Amino acid sequence: MAVSSEADRLRRQGADVIDFGAGEPDFPTPDNIKRAAVLAIEQNFTKYTNTGGTEDLKQAITWRHKTDYGTDYSTKECIVTVGGKHAIFELMQALIDSGDEVIVPVPYWVTYKDVVNYAGGACVFVDTDEGKGFDLRASMIERHLSPRTKMIIINSPSNPSGAVFARGELEQIVAMARDRGIWVMTDECYHRFLYEGEPYSLAALPGAKDTVIVAGSLSKTYAMTGWRIGFALAPAAVIGGIMKLQSHMTSNPTSIAQKAAIEALRGPQDSVTAMLAEYKKRRDYVIERLRRIEGVTVNMPQGAFYAYPNVSAAFRGGISNSLEFAGKLLSEALVAVVPGEAFGTADHVRISYATSLRELERGLDRIDKFISARMSCGRGA
Numbered sequence: 001m002a003v004s005s006e007a008d009r010l011r012r013q014g015a016d017v018i019d020f021g022a023g024e025p026d027f028p029t030p031d032n033i034k035r036a037a038v039l040a041i042e043q044n045f046t047k048y049t050n051t052g053g054t055e056d057l058k059q060a061i062t063w064r065h066k067t068d069y070g071t072d073y074s075t076k077e078c079i080v081t082v083g084g085k086h087a088i089f090e091l092m093q094a095l096i097d098s099g100d101e102v103i104v105p106v107p108y109w110v111t112y113k114d115v116v117n118y119a120g121g122a123c124v125f126v127d128t129d130e131g132k133g134f135d136l137r138a139s140m141i142e143r144h145l146s147p148r149t150k151m152i153i154i155n156s157p158s159n160p161s162g163a164v165f166a167r168g169e170l171e172q173i174v175a176m177a178r179d180r181g182i183w184v185m186t187d188e189c190y191h192r193f194l195y196e197g198e199p200y201s202l203a204a205l206p207g208a209k210d211t212v213i214v215a216g217s218l219s220k221t222y223a224m225t226g227w228r229i230g231f232a233l234a235p236a237a238v239i240g241g242i243m244k245l246q247s248h249m250t251s252n253p254t255s256i257a258q259k260a261a262i263e264a265l266r267g268p269q270d271s272v273t274a275m276l277a278e279y280k281k282r283r284d285y286v287i288e289r290l291r292r293i294e295g296v297t298v299n300m301p302q303g304a305f306y307a308y309p310n311v312s313a314a315f316r317g318g319i320s321n322s323l324e325f326a327g328k329l330l331s332e333a334l335v336a337v338v339p340g341e342a343f344g345t346a347d348h349v350r351i352s353y354a355t356s357l358r359e360l361e362r363g364l365d366r367i368d369k370f371i372s373a374r375m376s377c378g379r380g381a
Ligand SMILES: Cc1ncc(COP(=O)(O)O)c(C=O)c1O
Pocket: 023, 082, 083, 084, 085, 086, 109, 155, 158, 159, 187, 189, 216, 217, 218, 219, 225, 229, 230
């Protein structure tokens, strides 16, 4: 937040700031989705809907999930929320009580920590192996289980690392959780942005439906961040609990956005494929450039649209962590990145490559110059 507001301040002063901070697609929402919203307005679909979303949208969500992953949810096991973040917040409020522990692999998306704490729970952080692409193994999780463990959070592809966890390990984690009566929350925000292999859902594993709960979002998949449509898939009793919360909190998600979401889910999916192909090109460019910078190491992201380089070799001359690195990169080189502290590691910064190749090229030139200057000044010292 500090970096974003400083970037904003500089921009308002007329500075040419390059922003690799924002985690949102630079693509516009596809036309067919926009047209569905316009039609909704023209047809006066502008009133309250059912709290948990229209039956039509819930059917579209469960149908899409079945078509993509082979799951079998009824609309009673589905709720439409005001973005994926809202689904995660409500799931935590419904399932986590004071004193409960929630297992969170590191690096993690910043929101998990705060929503778990807000519900009265405590996060138990599990380090992953940077040398192996921030890989997560079931044994790492097992070591951190306690009688208080209530939930394991899985976010694969991961924000911020782009890591995709091995399917066999995830299956072991689900089996372990099922044996011990622990929830697994799978955050499927980036599920469709997978560079190799086919997307899959942990909810499709045999017998997983009582253990696995899905937090989903249309924000990134369909370049719909501002429309605020997400969802949860979970046992009907959990959905019922969330529904009570939501009815007093937000009522329904916006009626117009719900119509647009139906078109997104049921309409042609070629825009998703096109965006993924573009992200792949950008990923390859960003990683190749970063790897050429002396002192920088970076894993190849397997999904999502973030690079998470280790820049600790450049922590010198007044920089001792990634927060200070990001601050100086912004003030001296006018490039905004997110410091790794936000995601639980101090040696990294997150670069979002959901921006044009031209901007990536300009920004990486600046990052290269900034780091190279530090590396050579360190050598002289
Ligand atoms: C890992 C992860 N999960 C969930 C979300 C929620 O997205 P939204 O609330 O826009 O649907 C985000 C957004 O950045 C995310 O990065």
